[in-house]
Amino acid sequence: MGKLDGRVVVITGAARGQGEQEARLFVAEGAKVLLGDVLDDLGEALAKELGGDSAKYVHLDVSQEADWVSAIEAGKEAFGKIDGLVNNAGILRFNELVDTPLEEFQQVVQVNQVGAFLGIKHTAPAIAEAGGGTIVNTASYTALTGMAVVGAYAATKAAILGLTRVAAMELARKKIRVNAMCPGAIDTPMSNPAQLDPNADPTEMSAALNDLYKKLVPLERVGKPEEVAKLALFLSSDDSSYITGQPFVIDGGWLAGVSIF
Ligand SMILES: NC(=O)c1ccc[n+]([C@@H]2O[C@H](COP(=O)([O-])OP(=O)(O)OC[C@H]3O[C@@H](n4cnc5c(N)ncnc54)[C@H](O)[C@@H]3O)[C@@H](O)[C@H]2O)c1
Numbered sequence: 004m005g006k007l008d009g010r011v012v013v014i015t016g017a018a019r020g021q022g023e024q025e026a027r028l029f030v031a032e033g034a035k036v037l038l039g040d041v042l043d044d045l046g047e048a049l050a051k052e053l054g055g056d057s058a059k060y061v062h063l064d065v066s067q068e069a070d071w072v073s074a075i076e077a078g079k080e081a082f083g084k085i086d087g088l089v090n091n092a093g094i095l096r097f098n099e100l101v102d103t104p105l106e107e108f109q110q111v112v113q114v115n116q117v118g119a120f121l122g123i124k125h126t127a128p129a130i131a132e133a134g135g136g137t138i139v140n141t142a143s144y145t146a147l148t149g150m151a152v153v154g155a156y157a158a159t160k161a162a163i164l165g166l167t168r169v170a171a172m173e174l175a176r177k178k179i180r181v182n183a184m185c186p187g188a189i190d191t192p193m194s195n196p197a198q199l200d201p202n203a204d205p206t207e208m209s210a211a212l213n214d215l216y217k218k219l220v221p222l223e224r225v226g227k228p229e230e231v232a233k234l235a236l237f238l239s240s241d242d243s244s245y246i247t248g249q250p251f252v253i254d255g256g257w258l259a260g261v262s263i264f
Pocket residue numbers: 015016017018019020021022039040041042063064065066091092093094095114141142143144185186187188189190191192193194228
């Protein structure tokens with residue numbers, strides 16, 4: 004028995020990183036997954052590896068409403084219904100606020116915030132039609148605390164917590180639970196770009212990240228995308244049946260307080 008037997012879950016940004024690990028874990032737990040991303044080659048390859056009975060890839064730029072409409076249709080056609088969503092896609096840009104070009108700020112809002120809104124808007128009616136289900140939004144520790152040079156990103160992640168609470172209130176009577184994850188530093192291409200550089204050594208970079216986070220994080224290491232996937236599983240399964248509208252921090256204790264060690 005898997006924890007997601009019989010479920011059909013849309014996962015955005017599923018071609019790599021946390022979304023990829025969520026897809027792998029959800030399929031292992033019995034779900035069928037509709038994978039959306041803009042990295043079509045990677046997404047197609049993952050869906051193929053997971054098998055056509057369990058996974059389908061669609062090109063889904065989360066900032067584009069038309070893409071959502073066709074993705075939901077494709078998901079229903081492939082698997083008969085949709086009863087879950089993990090709003091995972093996101094982008095990060097580094098700039099102090101006074102140096103941030105307006106276009107960059109708007110791009111981050113368009114993907115992270117508008118993308119999450121469109122995901123809720125277009126998936127919730129399908130989940131309601133299926134009799135209820137779950138939505139998990141990926142925010143960040145930067146939704147809860149400040150960090151220099153990620154102003155646009157932090158603003159969108161705080162907005163995702165607002166969306167989560169309102170969606171939980173509005174969708175509870177449709178039997179849809181909505182929660183958010185606030186990961187700390189997680190070892191994916193977003194925080195470890197060496198994973199994308201064929202000339203770099205990602206293991207060396209992971210070790211460097213660990214050295215950095217040893218000083219900042221009580222658990223003394225960077226997090227793994229597989230660990231965030233387990234939280235997404237908890238929030239998507241019946242194990243969290245009485246939980247909605249909440250942010251869940253997964254950060255190795257980073258936000259717990261000021262470390263003096
Ligand atoms: N890595 C971290 O340290 C960290 C920390 C906190 C929160 N997060 C959040 O976790 C989520 C997953 O990030 P990750 O760490 O796996 O990084 P990642 O960069 O490896 O993965 C992000 C995925 O989103 C996809 N994506 C980007 N723009 C898209 C768009 N317009 N439409 C559809 N897909 C798009 C990318 O192609 C990629 O596959 C993001 O929302 C990110 O903000 C990451």
